[in-house]
Every structure is written in C-alpha cells, then in structure tokens.
Amino acid sequence: MSKREIHEQEHNPDEQVNVQESPADTPEMEENLPDLEAEADGEDEAFDVDGSYEDEAFDEDDVYDEETDSYDEDDTLYMSLDEEEKPQVKTKAPKKKKGRKKRRKRAAVAKKKTDKKKGLIIAGVTVGVLAAVYVGISVFFMSHFYINTEINGHNFSAKSVKDVEEYMKDQVKGYTLTVLEKEDKSDTIKGEDISLAYVENDDVKNAIKKQNAFLWPSAFFVKSSTQVTIEVSYDKEALEEQINNLQSVKVEQIPPTNAYPKFDGTQYVVEPEVTGTAVDMDMLHEKIAQYIREFKSELNMEEEGCYALPKFTAESKEVQAACDSMNQYIKASITYPMDENVVVDKNLISTWLTVDESMNVVFNENGVREWMASFGDQYDTMGAARTITTPWGKTAEVSGGDYGWSIDEETESAALINSIKNGEVVTREPAYYIGGTAASHGPQDWGTTYAEVDLSAQHMWYIQDGAVVLETDVVTGEPIPAKETPTGVYALKETTMHEVLVGEIVPETGEPEYRTPVDYWMRITWSGVGFHDATWQSTFGGTLNQIPGVGSHGCINMPYDQAAALYNMISTGTPVIIHY
Numbered sequence: 001m002s003k004r005e006i007h008e009q010e011h012n013p014d015e016q017v018n019v020q021e022s023p024a025d026t027p028e029m030e031e032n033l034p035d036l037e038a039e040a041d042g043e044d045e046a047f048d049v050d051g052s053y054e055d056e057a058f059d060e061d062d063v064y065d066e067e068t069d070s071y072d073e074d075d076t077l078y079m080s081l082d083e084e085e086k087p088q089v090k091t092k093a094p095k096k097k098k099g100r101k102k103r104r105k106r107a108a109v110a111k112k113k114t115d116k117k118k119g120l121i122i123a124g125v126t127v128g129v130l131a132a133v134y135v136g137i138s139v140f141f142m143s144h145f146y147i148n149t150e151i152n153g154h155n156f157s158a159k160s161v162k163d164v165e166e167y168m169k170d171q172v173k174g175y176t177l178t179v180l181e182k183e184d185k186s187d188t189i190k191g192e193d194i195s196l197a198y199v200e201n202d203d204v205k206n207a208i209k210k211q212n213a214f215l216w217p218s219a220f221f222v223k224s225s226t227q228v229t230i231e232v233s234y235d236k237e238a239l240e241e242q243i244n245n246l247q248s249v250k251v252e253q254i255p256p257t258n259a260y261p262k263f264d265g266t267q268y269v270v271e272p273e274v275t276g277t278a279v280d281m282d283m284l285h286e287k288i289a290q291y292i293r294e295f296k297s298e299l300n301m302e303e304e305g306c307y308a309l310p311k312f313t314a315e316s317k318e319v320q321a322a323c324d325s326m327n328q329y330i331k332a333s334i335t336y337p338m339d340e341n342v343v344v345d346k347n348l349i350s351t352w353l354t355v356d357e358s359m360n361v362v363f364n365e366n367g368v369r370e371w372m373a374s375f376g377d378q379y380d381t382m383g384a385a386r387t388i389t390t391p392w393g394k395t396a397e398v399s400g401g402d403y404g405w406s407i408d409e410e411t412e413s414a415a416l417i418n419s420i421k422n423g424e425v426v427t428r429e430p431a432y433y434i435g436g437t438a439a440s441h442g443p444q445d446w447g448t449t450y451a452e453v454d455l456s457a458q459h460m461w462y463i464q465d466g467a468v469v470l471e472t473d474v475v476t477g478e479p480i481p482a483k484e485t486p487t488g489v490y491a492l493k494e495t496t497m498h499e500v501l502v503g504e505i506v507p508e509t510g511e512p513e514y515r516t517p518v519d520y521w522m523r524i525t526w527s528g529v530g531f532h533d534a535t536w537q538s539t540f541g542g543t544l545n546q547i548p549g550v551g552s553h554g555c556i557n558m559p560y561d562q563a564a565a566l567y568n569m570i571s572t573g574t575p576v577i578i579h580y
Contacts, residue, residue, distance in 0.1 A: 138213045146219035153294030161204045168198045168230055171295035180300045181248040189242045194234040203230055232293055253278040256310040261323035263350040268326045270319055273310040280308045318359035325361045326353050331423035336430055338379050339441035349420055365417050372413040381445045382406040388577055390454055391461055391468050398579040401488025404445055406436030446575035453556055453578045458541045462566055472562040473541025478551030485554050492574045493523040520567040524576050529554045533563035
C-alpha cells in the first residue's frame with residue numbers, strides 16, 4: 001500500500017482495506033526485518049502486545065512530496081504477518097520518519113559551530129582593540145597626572161609636569177589674597193608685598209614617577225593619593241606684618257564663651273555659645289600660608305575656623321548631659337522648721353552647681369558647709385546675747401550659758417549634701433549637739449517655763465506656762481571674781497536631796513574651804529553653782545550678797561520653804577536665766 005493510500009486510510013478509519021501479501025515476505029525481507037524494527041525502536045515507536053502500533057501524530061510532510069509526486073524509498077511501510085493469520089485489519093498508523101529531521105539537525109549543529117567561530121574571532125578582535133586602547137592610555141599617564149589629582153589645592157587632571165610648573169609661575173605674578181573678616185570687613189595681602197616666588201624643584205617629576213600609570217582607572221572613583229605640595233617662598237616677616245595689620249587682629253579680642261547649663265529660675269536650660277571676636281592666631285597663620293601656597297584668592301576667616309571657637313556648643317552632648325544632671329540636683333527640697341521655715345530648694349542649690357572646663361558637673365560641697373555655718377550663726381542661741389523682760393517689767397540683756405540651740409554643722413552639712421544628691425524632698429530638724437536644743441525657736445528660746453534670777457534685785461521667779469508660780473528674795477555670790485554668780489542661760493543639770501556642798505581645797509590646810517549640808521540641791525552648772533536652801537541665812541534680798549562672809553560662793557541661797565517648793569516644781573533641763 002502506498003503512503004498516499006495509507007494517508008487516506010488514516011483519515012477514513014471506517015473504511016477497511018485488504019492487505020495483500022507483500023513481496024517482502026521473502027527470506028531476504030525477513031532477514032532485513034530486525035534492522036527495520038531496531039530502527040523503529042530507536043525512533044521511540046513500538047508494537048503493543050496485541051501487535052498494533054502505538055498511536056502517534058502523523059507528519060504529512062514527511063510522507064509525500066507534492067512537487068515530485070513521489071515517495072522516498074525509505075518511506076515504504078514494511079509489515080510482517082504470520083502465514084496462517086492474514087486477516088483484514090484497519091490500516092495502522094504509518095511510522096514517523098526521521099531522516100529529514102536528522103539532516104536538518106546536522107545542518108543546525110554545523111551552523112552553530114560556524115557562528116561560535118565567528119563570535120570568538122569578534123571577541124578576540126575586541127579584546128585586542130581594548131587592550132591597545134588601555135595600553136595607550138597607560139602610556140599617556142606615564143607623563144601626565146591621574147584624573148582627580150590635586151596639587152596645592154588645584155586640579156591638574158591629565159596635566160603634564162610642564163603644565164603644572166607653568167601654572168605655578170603664572171600664579172605668582174599679580175597674586176592677591178583677600179581675607180574676609182567678621183562684620184563684612186576685608187583686607188588684602190599682595191604677593192609682591194611679601195616677595196612671593198615659585199620655588200622650582202623635582203617634586204612634580206617625582207610625583208609622576210610614583211604614579212602607577214596602569215592603575216589609571218582607579219582615579220575615576222577616588223581622588224588621586226598623589227597629593228603634591230609645591231613650595232613657594234615669601235618674606236615671613238613681611239607676611240607677619242601683613243597679618244598683624246588685619247582689622248580683625250587689631251580690634252579688641254573678645255574671647256568666645258562656651259554653651260553651658262543656665263538656671264532660669266525654674267530649671268537648667270542650655271545657654272548658647274558666643275563666638276566673640278578673638279582670632280585664633282595659630283590657625284590664621286596656618287590658613288594664610290596654605291592659601292598662598294595653593295594660590296587661592298579668597299580666605300573666609302569664619303569658614304576656615306580662624307576665630308577662637310568655643311569648645312562646647314548648644315549641640316554638644318556634654319552640655320545637655322550636664323544640664324540633665326543639674327536638673328536632678330535641684331529636684332531636692334529640704335525644709336528646716338525654725339521660728340520660720342528655712343527651705344533649701346532649687347534657688348539655693350543652683351548656687352552650688354557649676355561645670356568645669358570639660359563640662360563635668362561640680363557640686364560645691366564647701367559652699368554647702370559655708371551656708372550651714374551661716375545658718376548656725378543665725379539660729380544658734382547657746383551663749384548668744386538675748387533680751388528678757390522680768391515680771392516687774394525690767395528689760396535686761398543676757399549672754400553666756402549652755403542653754404539654747406547649737407547646730408552640729410558638720411553632721412548636718414553631710415546630711416544636707418546627701419539629701420541634695422539624692423533629690424530628696426523632706427522636712428526635718430537639723431542635727432544638734434547633745435544639749436544643744438531649746439524649748440522653741442525665736443529670740444526667747446527658753447519658752448514659757450523657766451527660772452529667772454535678777455542679780456541686781458537679788459530676787460528670783462519661777463514662771464510656768466507664762467505665769468509666775470513662785471518668787472522669793474535670794475542671796476547670791478559676792479561680787480568678786482572668785483565668788484560671783486555667773487550670768488547666762490543654763491539648763492538645770494540635776495536635782496538631788498541631802499547633799500553636802502564642798503568648797504575648794506585650801507592649799508595651806510589641804511582641806512575644803514567649807515562643807516555645807518543642804519536638803520534641796522538643784523544644780524545649774526557643773527562647776528558647782530545651783531539653787532539650795534540656806535538655813536544659816538537670817539534674811540534674804542537687798543545687798544546682803546555684797547557683805548563679805550554673807551554673800552555666797554556663787555550659789556543662789558533660798559529660804560528653806562521656797563527651796564523645797566521649787567525643788568518640787570522644777571525639773572532637769574529647765575532653763576535658768578541669770579542676769580543683772
């Protein structure tokens with residue numbers, strides 16, 4: 001059956017055709033059949049177990065050539081059927097032919113090889129051209145500076161040694177430097193006034209030699225590391241004179257002020273810096289010399305930092321940190337309840353806070369101690385002069401004694417410093433020395449309960465809660481240094497009964513001057529002065545104390561009954577005020 005018939009049969013599957021026995025059913029054909037089957041297997045075609053071909057798409061172009069109206073000899077379908085079984089069957093799908101595809105594949109491979117060779121040739125030529133260009137540029141940079149090369153601050157990209165030297169020589173001629181100063185002032189320094197001249201040397205040539213010409217591409221990304229400084233000569237004394245004549249140098253030099261934490265009455269805030277007008281002469285000399293070497297025409301003193309600048313500005317983190325720290329200190333508030341409240345708060349604490357040159361906060365602890373000493377002077381009453389008005393209306397001044405307020409300044413200073421550092425808010429009494437307290441704060445700190453002795457009147461009172469509850473005439477010490485009764489405000493030390501009062505030892509006899517038993521003893525001083533009964537006195541008051549042998553050795557002699565009454569009313573610590 002021809003390919004056309006097979007093709008037609010394939011498109012008309014309902015029609016059956018008879019398969020005639022092919023001449024191929026010969027021994028010779030049977031001998032070639034395995035080769036054909038192997039070829040079919042190589043083309044991914046196989047028989048099913050029932051002897052039929054697998055379905056496969058049919059390519060008409062591989063079967064029939066319409067131009068030649070013929071078939072390739074290789075396109076013949078071979079089939080093998082047993083002699084006994086030759087039934088009529090439906091036409092099987094023709095075997096897909098691969099010959100033409102193979103030829104096309106071989107042609108494509110050949111074309112790829114040709115294209116690859118062409119590509120290699122083109123790439124080789126391109127690389128060669130680029131290499132030649134690279135080498136040519138490298139040769140150029142053997143005698144010229146890299147791109148982005150600066151010499152004395154001027155760009156000499158791709159310039160030769162001669163170009164550089166000619167430029168330098170040209171710059172010297174007619175060179176003028178304009179110096180811009182504060183307040184729109186300016187001055188000029190002319191090259192001719194300082195004998196400016198270009199100094200020829202090998203620096204430029206040496207710079208070219210150090211340059212690796214084959215690394216020229218790197219210069220497009222970073223400035224050349226070849227920084228050359230060409231020397232120029234000038235009269236240094238003449239330049240110094242020119243600098244000293246600048247307006248900014250001749251005016252009053254006001255130094256800059258750092259930004260700093262400032263107390264505004266409520267808190268610490270950053271006070272901005274002040275630049276002032278003072279010139280940084282070292283920087284000015286350096287910059288002017290640099291600008292002359294680089295032949296720059298204009299120097300802005302402010303932009304180049306030629307004025308003395310503050311170390312700390314408002315943006316400095318050190319200033320803000322100090323400000324925060326100082327605000328922590330002034331959170332403290334310590335109240336001392338004296339006759340009126342004395343408050344140590346931010347207004348006072350701020351006077352003890354400063355910063356050092358490195359912007360570290362300094363807490364002036366000595367300032368705290370000095371304040372505490374002043375505080376003690378104001379509120380310490382022990383031994384201080386005070387006034388008293390007697391029940392008879394007489395006003396007297398009294399000083400001395402051991403009764404009254406006495407602040408332990410050292411202890412309380414340490415406590416106050418600690419409270420401030422910790423930001424404490426507290427109300428407390430200051431620390432006092434032992435016995436350094438009184439009944440109340442105020443001019444008459446003895447309060448409303450006390451004993452009073454008027455040496456001039458030879459009279460005493462015991463006042464309780466502001467009212468006189470006992471009074472009597474007394475006999476006090478003789479008005480001589482060894483026996484006089486001391487004045488002052490004292491705290492009663494002790495009260496005892498049935499004491500023997502012993503006098504000073506007499507050197508000649510080795511015996512006490514006296515031994516006097518008493519029933520009621522109320523000690524005023526540790527030196528031996530006190531209230532007691534004096535049964536040996538026949539009378540009291542008047543001027544008896546001035547009579548030798550009648551006046552006491554310093555004690556306050558009282559009538560027996562009055563002494564007993566006082567003993568039962570007075571207690572240890574009660575103020576005793578003795579005055580004239």
